[in-house]
Amino acid sequence: MTDAVRLELQGEIALITVNNPPVNALGHAVREGLLQAFQSAEADSQVRAVVLACEGSTFIAGADIKEFGKPPQAPSLPEVIEAIEGSTKPSVAVIHGTALGGGLEVALGCHYRIARKDAKVGLPEVKLGLLPGAGGTQRLPRLAGVEKALDMIVSGTPISAAEAVEHHIVDELFEGDLREAGLAYARRLVDEGRGPRRTGEQTQGLEGVDNEALIRAKHAEVAKRMPGLFSPLRCIAAVEAATKLPLAEGLKRERELFAECLNSPQRGALIHSFFSERQAGKINDLPADVKPRTINMAAVIGGGTMGVGIAMSFANAGVPVKLLEINDEALQRGLQRARDTYAASVKRGSLTEDTMEQRLALVEGVTDYAALAEADVVVEAVFEEMGVKQQVFEQLDAVCKPGAILASNTSSLDLDAIAAFTKRPEDVVGLHFFSPANVMRLLEVVRGEKTSNEVLATAMAIGKQLKKVSVVVGVCDGFVGNRMVFQYGREAEFLLEEGATPGQVDGALRNFGMAMGPFAMRDLSGLDIGQAIRKRQRATLPAHLDFPTVSDKLCAAGMLGQKTGAGYYRYEPGNRTPLENPELVPMLEAASQEKGIQRKALDEQYIVERCIFALVNEGAKILEEGIAQRSSDIDVIYLNGYGFPAFRGGPMFYADSVGLDTVLARVKELHARCGDWWKPAPLLEKLAAEGRTFTEWQAGQ
Numbered sequence: 106m107t108d109a110v111r112l113e114l115q116g117e118i119a120l121i122t123v124n125n126p127p128v129n130a131l132g133h134a135v136r137e138g139l140l141q142a143f144q145s146a147e148a149d150s151q152v153r154a155v156v157l158a159c160e161g162s163t164f165i166a167g168a169d170i171k172e173f174g175k176p177p178q179a180p181s182l183p184e185v186i187e188a189i190e191g192s193t194k195p196s197v198a199v200i201h202g203t204a205l206g207g208g209l210e211v212a213l214g215c216h217y218r219i220a221r222k223d224a225k226v227g228l229p230e231v232k233l234g235l236l237p238g239a240g241g242t243q244r245l246p247r248l249a250g251v252e253k254a255l256d257m258i259v260s261g262t263p264i265s266a267a268e269a270v271e272h273h274i275v276d277e278l279f280e281g282d283l284r285e286a287g288l289a290y291a292r293r294l295v296d297e298g299r300g301p302r303r304t305g306e307q308t309q310g311l312e313g314v315d316n317e318a319l320i321r322a323k324h325a326e327v328a329k330r331m332p333g334l335f336s337p338l339r340c341i342a343a344v345e346a347a348t349k350l351p352l353a354e355g356l357k358r359e360r361e362l363f364a365e366c367l368n369s370p371q372r373g374a375l376i377h378s379f380f381s382e383r384q385a386g387k388i389n390d391l392p393a394d395v396k397p398r399t400i401n402m403a404a405v406i407g408g409g410t411m412g413v414g415i416a417m418s419f420a421n422a423g424v425p426v427k428l429l430e431i432n433d434e435a436l437q438r439g440l441q442r443a444r445d446t447y448a449a450s451v452k453r454g455s456l457t458e459d460t461m462e463q464r465l466a467l468v469e470g471v472t473d474y475a476a477l478a479e480a481d482v483v484v485e486a487v488f489e490e491m492g493v494k495q496q497v498f499e500q501l502d503a504v505c506k507p508g509a510i511l512a513s514n515t516s517s518l519d520l521d522a523i524a525a526f527t528k529r530p531e532d533v534v535g536l537h538f539f540s541p542a543n544v545m546r547l548l549e550v551v552r553g554e555k556t557s558n559e560v561l562a563t564a565m566a567i568g569k570q571l572k573k574v575s576v577v578v579g580v581c582d583g584f585v586g587n588r589m590v591f592q593y594g595r596e597a598e599f600l601l602e603e604g605a606t607p608g609q610v611d612g613a614l615r616n617f618g619m620a621m622g623p624f625a626m627r628d629l630s631g632l633d634i635g636q637a638i639r640k641r642q643r644a645t646l647p648a649h650l651d652f653p654t655v656s657d658k659l660c661a662a663g664m665l666g667q668k669t670g671a672g673y674y675r676y677e678p679g680n681r682t683p684l685e686n687p688e689l690v691p692m693l694e695a696a697s698q699e700k701g702i703q704r705k706a707l708d709e710q711y712i713v714e715r716c717i718f719a720l721v722n723e724g725a726k727i728l729e730e731g732i733a734q735r736s737s738d739i740d741v742i743y744l745n746g747y748g749f750p751a752f753r754g755g756p757m758f759y760a761d762s763v764g765l766d767t768v769l770a771r772v773k774e775l776h777a778r779c780g781d782w783w784k785p786a787p788l789l790e791k792l793a794a795e796g797r798t799f800t801e802w803q804a805g806q
């Protein structure tokens with residue numbers, strides 16, 4: 106046995122316990138330990154049944170992701186599971202926490218499964234660019250049927266233990282002690298004379314339905330909803346094999362398809378995304394003994410677009426929140442917006458009416474600052490004007506209790522200047538939510554010059570409480586996300602002057618994998634936002650930097666995007682589908698003519714490089730300035746806030762995979778042709794010269 110797996114005898118029952126913190130992943134030691142333990146139990150004539158349970162907070166959460174890409178070490182997981190399933194003594198898996206991926210596959214290899222009521226089971230491999238490679242695609246459909254198996258394997262979303270019982274994946278639910286429940290179940294098996302019931306020998310899930318039709322339908326769904334993704338189609342092919350081939354051949358086909366996924370570049374990118382998200386929560390220079398403050402009550406100032414969404418985020422997490430507006434009329438508008446947004450979720454079926462009322466009851470509207478005296482955190486989301494922020498922070502300083510966190514949701518103003526409006530700048534931090542704040546997962550936590558460690562740790566803890574992905578950023582115009590997107594949007598617009606249409610640019614970037622093109626995005630958020638930013642930047646940036654002018658022309662014509670029915674595109678009333686805007690055509694021609702540009706057709710690769718490498722070059726500057734802690738943090742921001750395709754790992758990982766020398770060569774060409782916006786970032790030049798990547802530089806820091 107290994108340290109990670111223990112075998113003990115409880116009378117006639119062999120109890121096998123896995124102990125491999127934090128999530129009992131199936132690393133080499135666990136695989137070896139499991140094989141030995143099951144073999145010992147099989148060989149021991151005293152043993153009549155086997156219980157498999159786990160220590161810690163969860164059942165096995167899958168293969169050890171850190172081992173992918175390294176040389177495989179025997180025994181492989183399929184071998185271990187084959188030995189478990191082949192055993193002549195009945196075995197029961199006792200599931201608590203989450204049985205995920207290889208963890209569920211091990212449980213499916215056991216002959217029976219019981220789960221604690223609050224447990225979840227799932228096959229999330231597709232989210233890592235993989236498919237269940239240890240029999241999951243062959244065994245799950247045999248129990249749950251092809252439709253449910255396809256749903257679980259292609260979406261990767263776990264299901265509750267109760268649902269798992271409904272679909273014959275789990276036999277019984279239990280409450281209380283794991284070992285007691287497992288041993289009691291095993292004793293019942295022995296008493297009732299029930300022997301092994303091997304999942305691989307079951308067929309009920311495969312019978313009596315038109316499996317081919319289900320597979321065709323899933324293909325159509327994947328083509329529509331997951332274009333460009335490599336592993337979902339292989340997931341379907343593996344399940345299809347289960348419907349057509351005997352177990353042994355189906356398992357072989359699954360292994361081949363798994364190997365294809367393992368070798369695909371998307372796997373590397375998606376696993377990078379997984380670890381980057383977890384890494385982002387760690388702050389390099391924060392002493393380990395810093396403890397976050399407790400948050401029992403929140404407040405939000407400003408009940409506009411952002412304020413309402415932020416208040417809803419607190420309510421969704423069960424935190425009572427006071428929403429403050431300038432007057433009762435504005436307040437009622439804000440509260441109504443929260444109600445309408447929840448009501449839309451109820452209508453869609455994603456929320457019950459009871460939950461809606463519970464959440465709304467947590468949001469208390471107020472107009473008097475005195476009501477904020479007990480708040481543990483206050484998030485300001487008023488107009489983006491320094492004067493207004495000053496008024497608000499001075500009042501907060503006067504009324505809030507000592508130790509309250511004073512946060513600003515500003516997207517571009519200087520947080521240090523805002524902090525200076527108070528006598529407690531160490532308690533001020535930026536909490537930069539993304540719109541719609543109740544939906545978007547990203548939270549940029551802006552660390553001011555004077556923000557204390559404790560406040561920073563609390564801000565990260567708030568992010569966790571609100572189920573956000575929090576990333577620490579430093580103070581600069583636009584922080585990380587918007588500072589980079591400004592470069593991206595500007596280059597997209599220069600492409601319009603060179604000859605492209607918004608539809609071509611958006612289409613090229615969507616084909617690259619972006620959730621939305623830059624022009625559809627701008628139409629959605631409103632062109633006046635960008636206009637205000639450009640106005641501010643024109644006042645401070647060197648005069649020789651040229652700005653594109655199409656957006657200004659649209660603004661001058663009152664075409665501000667969806668809210669005015671036209672912008673880069675035209676919209677029919679009540680319909681968000683972008684249609685060609687004929688009034689844009691003369692503006693494009695005029696913009697080109699004013700700069701003496703001969704309009705010409707642009708190819709897709711050029712469009713993509715021009716926009717994406719603009720992100721990368723700025724990202725490199727951000728990294729070198731220390732505005733982001735690590736290149737993977739920039740990736741997390743782009744994956745969670747800007748619709749960057751997860752299968753490309755984020756802009757910095759994508760640049761690494763293209764090769765920084767190639768990226769630099771393009772940046773230099775663009776610098777020579779398009780001017781100083783494209784001045785190569787010194788870090789990009791340095792790494793390209795050294796043949797290193799952003800990821801390697803990060804690791805070497």
Ligand code: 3HC
Nearest residue numbers: 127128130166167168169170205206207229237238239383
């Ligand atoms: N392998 C290695 N490390 C893992 C891991 C895994 N499968 N799952 C989680 N970890 C690590 C995390 O990186 C993190 O490490 P850190 O503390 O050093 O940052 C630590 O475990 C805790 O993880 P979380 O912060 O995510 O903890 P949570 O409690 O929030 O969530 C979880 C726990 C739901 C298990 C979540 O970690 C998760 O979803 N893990 C991935 C599960 C998965 O994808 N399994 C399938 C793997 S592929 C597979 O099994 C292939 C097979 O079919 C052959």
Ligand code: NAI
Nearest residue numbers: 407408409410411412430431486487488489514515516540
């Ligand atoms: P908004 O204009 O929709 O809402 C602002 C609200 O603040 C209004 O309802 C107004 O009545 C209220 N308000 C103004 N002065 C106030 C005061 N002194 N006290 C109390 N309430 C006051 O603006 P929006 O879009 O919600 O933006 C708010 C802040 O969030 C800004 O700093 C903005 O830069 C930032 N932000 C905006 C994002 C967006 O996509 N709209 C994204 C991220 C941040």
